[in-house]
Amino acid sequence: MSSPPSARAVRQYAAGTGNLTARIALHAYGTNPQDWFAWLAEQLPLGGDVLDIGAGTGELWRRVDPVRRGLRLTLADFSPAMCAQLRTVPGARVQRCDATALPFRDASFDTVVANHMLYHLDDPDRGLREFARVLRPGGRLAVTTNGGDHLAELNALRAAVGSPGLTLTGFTAESGPGYVARHFTDVTVRRRPGELAVPSAEPILAYLASLAEQPLSAAQASAVRERIRVGADSTGDFRIRQHSVLITARR
């Protein structure tokens, strides 16, 4: 039985790709010279039939060429806007669907990827059960998520201007391995090192705007600018913690 995508995921992603694109843009200020998608691409256990569920704008597949790697790649997302963008990825089949009701036969994939998606599910076990069902015996799972302190300084900025903080619940770096172990074996966790060093307020304001249910007022934006100015280090960068992990496992 499926459950509908979470209300927040629908508000964030169903109608457009702009919120996700604004958030990916902030990560250009990472101190790790290898960006997130390049780091991830290097570690993914890829081969044969691959499903990426909650594939978003398909950024990962602009780093990994599925054709050159000989993959049979299926990209899936519940959002019509994301699926339209995914159709521009060469060599991929695109399927609009919900992660908790995958329209694929049992044992039809060698790898399932779900990159920063499981924390959108009200019940992550429903998604993981589906991922296990569509994986072949011995097939590989690769999922990513964030820790509770990921981007803590951004949350503090939101709180300081009266916007509710974004507490990550459900499938996090802390709880995720336990969820995965209920459905898979050989669970491993790898954390990507690095933090953000952002040299100006604008990308941070764009990120905060992408999360806001209501746009920041001019007074809130100016309060955020001031906090960034005061909180900047001696080189003028505003530092923001990152805590993202890749969890892999075997069916």
Ligand SMILES: C[S@@+](CC[C@H](N)C(=O)[O-])C[C@H]1O[C@@H](n2cnc3c(N)ncnc32)[C@H](O)[C@@H]1O
């Ligand atoms: C944070 S974005 C990550 C996108 C992409 N994996 C990436 O890393 O850039 C989460 C994605 O999951 C999708 N999503 C959320 N809930 C979903 C669900 N129940 N079924 C399928 N896709 C879902 C959203 O539409 C969005 O594209």
